[in-house]
Amino acid sequence: MAVRNRLSLLVVALAALGVASCGGGDDSTTATDAKTAPAQERSADTAPPAKSNGDGSARSGRSNGQADAGDESSGDFTPKPHEDSGGGAKQFQVKGGDNSVQEFGAEVEGSEFDRASAALHDFLDARAEREWAAACEYLGSGIAKSLEELASQATKGEDASCATGLEQMTNPAAAKELRQEAAQVDVGSVRVEDDRGFVLYRVDKTVYAIPIEIEGGDFKVTGLAGLPLN
Numbered sequence: 001m002a003v004r005n006r007l008s009l010l011v012v013a014l015a016a017l018g019v020a021s022c023g024g025g026d027d028s029t030t031a032t033d034a035k036t037a038p039a040q041e042r043s044a045d046t047a048p049p050a051k052s053n054g055d056g057s058a059r060s061g062r063s064n065g066q067a068d069a070g071d072e073s074s075g076d077f078t079p080k081p082h083e084d085s086g087g088g089a090k091q092f093q094v095k096g097g098d099n100s101v102q103e104f105g106a107e108v109e110g111s112e113f114d115r116a117s118a119a120l121h122d123f124l125d126a127r128a129e130r131e132w133a134a135a136c137e138y139l140g141s142g143i144a145k146s147l148e149e150l151a152s153q154a155t156k157g158e159d160a161s162c163a164t165g166l167e168q169m170t171n172p173a174a175a176k177e178l179r180q181e182a183a184q185v186d187v188g189s190v191r192v193e194d195d196r197g198f199v200l201y202r203v204d205k206t207v208y209a210i211p212i213e214i215e216g217g218d219f220k221v222t223g224l225a226g227l228p229l230n
Contacts, residue, residue, distance in 0.1 A: 077134035081082075082121045082185070084201075086113065089189035092200055092207050092229060101209045101229060102200065112219075116212055117187040120199050120218040124182040127170065132163035140213045140220035153178030169224060206230060 023112055055094040059110075089102040108116065119138050125134035139162065147165030154168050170178070181203055188207075189200040199221075200207060208226030212219055 004215065030072060070145075076179050077126045079118070079122045082117070084113075084117050084187040087188050087199055089191055091188060094230060099197055101191070101227075102189075104190065104191045105197055108190045108192050108197075113187075113190050116190040116192075116199055116219040117198070119212065120187065120201065120210065120221055121182070121185060123221045124178070124185060127166070128175075128179040128182040130167075130175075132166045133161070135166055136162035136190040138221050140215060140222040141223070143222050166224075200229070 014031045036082075075115070088107050093099045093102045123135050123138035126132075126138070136147070144162040147162045147169065149165070150168055151162070151164035152160035155164065184203045185201050186203075187199055187201045190212075191198050191200065192214070196211050197214075198209045199212055200209050202208075207229045209229055210226040211222045213222050214220070
């Protein structure tokens with residue numbers, strides 16, 4: 001499947017921000033020449049699903065089995081509940097515009113929608129609360145490695161943690177804006193092809209897409225900023 005303009009633009013935009021996955025073509029945020037995998041063929045058994053509202057929307061909490069936090073977790077972050085309206089990507093299509101993100105892969109619903117939405121919400125909430133280690137739990141390995149390298153450079157090798165790198169990448173002056181964004185995010189669609197995809201969400205009247213990937217059955221966020229689609 002050819003990657004069209006909007007997908008390429010998203011990768012370039014994230015790379016320009018220094019937040020795209022590292023590692024070259026194999027770690028890009030999109031998949032090329034891959035077959036669309038039906039959502040029902042991907043296993044949801046590797047992690048407990050978030051609570052569902054039963055209508056394609058989700059009620060977010062800690063996602064992907066993150067209750068057993070890794071070594072980086074401070075243990076101070078408690079995921080907040082969120083309600084998402086769902087509805088699918090069709091609502092975000094722009095007549096006569098580039099809808100390559102909106103049409104990427106296949107729509108996922110049910111527990112997969114819930115878990116992908118929760119991963120984004122929990123990352124944004126943790127970052128807004130400056131719980132850097134907890135926020136890193138929801139990031140893909142590629143972007144986490146990039147942040148570790150940033151931390152190592154900033155501390156001259158004394159600290160190579162994702163948490164320190166994420167703190168370095170986050171403007172302290174944006175604290176209020178990050179809290180507002182985290183509180184307002186409303187996920188409308190999750191599009192996945194193989195192990196890559198996008199979460200499409202609203203903040204006020206603006207629609208954004210942020211890349212995600214599936215690692216070990218868990219949904220992970222692979223960008224620090226969404227790209228506006230409207």
